[in-house]
Amino acid sequence: MLTALSIRDVVLIEALDLDFGFGLGVLTGETGAGKSILLDALGLALGGRGDSGLVRHGAAQAVVTATFEPPVPGSRLATILDDAGVEIEPGEPLFVRRLVKADGGSRGFVNDQPASAALLREMAPFLVEVHGQHDDRGLLNPRGHRALLDSFARIDTGAAATAWRTWRAAEAELDAARAEIETAARDREWLEHAVAELTKLAPEPGEEEALADKRRTMQRSEKIAGELAAIDEYLEGSDGGLARLRQAARVLERVAEDHPALGDALAAVDRAVIEASVAEERLAEARLSLAYDPRALEDDEARLFELRGMARKHRVQPDDLAALADDLRGRLERLETGEGGIAKLEKRALSARTAYDSAAAALSKQRHAAAQRLDAAVKGELAPLKLDAARFRTVVVALEESGWSGAGKDRVEFEIATNPGAPFAPLVKIASGGELSRFILALKVALAEEGGAATMVFDEIDRGVGGAVASAIGERLHRLATRTQLLVVTHSPQVAARGAAHLLIAKSHDGTVTRTGVRALSDAERREEIARMLSGATITNEARAQAERLLETA
Known part of the structure; x- marks a missing residue:
């Protein structure tokens, strides 16, 4: 106000x-x-x-x-x-x-x-x-x-609005399914080839990273294999450092009692032998863990390159290949079973359309009855206002389907005729x-x-x-x-x-x-x-x- x-x-x-x-x-x-x-x-x-x-x-x-x-x-x-x-x-x-x-x-x-x-x-x-x-x-x-x-x-x-939304949603779902099947039908040959290719490849999430790590490890192992062999030669063998330390320890054992310093020397050599033995064990463990099969390296590299090539082909990340395979497989399955699915969606859309038609028809019936009551009410007000000759009517007409909405299928307009015999016209066209x-x-x-x-x-x-x-x-x-x-x-x-x-x-x-x-x-x-x-x-x-x-x- x-x-x-x-x-x-x-x-x-x-x-x-x-x-x-x-x-x-x-x-x-x-x-x-x-x-x-x-x-x-x-x-x-x-x-x-x-x-x-x-x-x-x-x-x-x-x-x-x-x-x-x-x-x-x-x-x-x-x-x-x-x-x-x-x-x-x-x-x-x-x-x-x-x-x-x-x-x-x-x-x-x-x-x-x-x-x-x-x-x-x-x-x-x-x-x-x-x-x-x-x-x-x-x-x-x-x-x-x-x-x-x-x-x-x-x-x-409210009922018509709900029925309208349900019907339009069902029609949208049906249209989307039809469009998908139409697209899929055009691409059937490509889909079948892509699904077969991906199924044969059988990619798994995280596989590309795991293969890349394994490849890096084997390539590193190959590089340090020669260095490990040299270390083995220095520590082991007839002239290796560990063998010579042990020989020195045996000689010191015979003379260690002759002088305290020789005893200390023997203890030091023994410790060196122990530490060198530990080093020898650790080298053996490293050699075992870093051991690689050149054929396995070639196989892993081939698999890695294949995964990356397939990812480039489909313009996705390698980790997304498995999901892509599932999606394409689903599209192919929907194409193969699409007619049955379309039939269900058509039935659902038809049922929703029928419910909306019923709700809209009820609205139209109420509006036609209300129009008569409103016409009578307005008529009763015209004569005292010196509009005795005027006639009023509420026009309720059916809209084309493009004009339907949650408010029903009707167009409503108030019209009057100001003089006897004059045609009805919209309110806005009154001259006086x-x-x-x-x-x-x-x-x-x-x-x-x-x-x-x-x-x-x-x-x-x-x-x-x-x-x-x-x-x-x-x-x-x-x-x-x-x-x-x-x-x-x-x-x-x-x-x-x-x-x-x-x-x-x-x-x-x-x-x-x-x-x-x-x-x-x-x-x-x-x-x-x-x-x-x-x-x-x-x-x-x-x-x-x-x-x-x-x-x-x-």
Whole structure:
């Protein structure tokens, strides 16, 4: 709901701050006072064209700020703001501000965060509905008529939406399977060859790394084999170091008792023999572990090169060859058993299609019945609004399959014929602004709470009517305003008397500058304004008395 509107330097408005409440608010004033400026300013804040001509003469920029109640969590408006990255604290009012510079260019803000005009326009239908002869949104937009009819009849589209998603998913799975089989059929020969080749190779995950490590080890063994042989020659053999140490130990054993130093020498030689023996054992272990079969090296190298070559051929890593083999084998198996699988998927898709057809048919039946009820409800509102000759109908027609959705198979559009014998036409093609506004009012009253923003604005809905018709308009506006915030620009005293709040739009001139101002009227001032609307320039006592009666009966 709109709670406040601040306007700075817009056309003839220098500075204006207005507060709004729930219910019916009426805006009156003499012709040319600037009522359209007020609506233009509100439209600017909601993403309207940022024309530099709106900037008051001599000012650098025009600024309009509209304040609304906090968005309801989870609502469409809250989702739009969230998707746009606009952060709104829970319970915080929504401030929508638009700035237009005199030299061109405009900027928008939502709660002081930059916002494009496109975002403001996307938000607008969920904030304010403006109904007038140039309105092209709200009830005039056929795209929203189906949702309005569903809301009017409390039609639940959940079952159809679920059936739609199930059917489309089944069709997508069937299409994917058919495409895969078609592709696989074209590639059957290649698949069979690739599967046979990979099956023969039988690659295993990690095999390439294991073979590479083994190959490196054997190549190293080959390199150090000669060095181990030389070491053996130095340690063993008739002239090896170990044999000579043992000979030296036997000689020292015979003379060690002749001198202490010889005993120490014998102990040292014995230790050397022991250490050399350990070295000999370790060399034997190393020789055994590093032993390799040249044929095995050749076989491992051949296997490694084969794995790497196959990986290059299929443009995968060697470790992925096993998974590739499984995938290609699966594709070949699906190709061979594909007809049976396709038949199952076709049966599933047909069953899902049948369920959707049934759910959509139920929706259509409900909509046709609801259309008759809505037509009757609107018809009952037309005569009091001096639209006796007008006819209204809700058209429910079947869409082509390309237009089907989770909301069913129907297109809904509201149509009217304004004169006897005239053909029905869409609402948007009505020529008369006054008729259009009254017709929208009739439809709004029939729809009651459904399909509207929290704030509705009717621009001169009473144009060209008076007396009983104006009273009927006022009564219906009053009834509608019990459910929402309603702002009405009016020339009718019968409508003005129904308002819970009354704003007067007036133009003033100080000899140099012309300004438009708006102020809330007290009860006494309201009576005077309604009397002026009744009598014209000269307010008579009879007009005041009649104004009093209108206020008392409102």
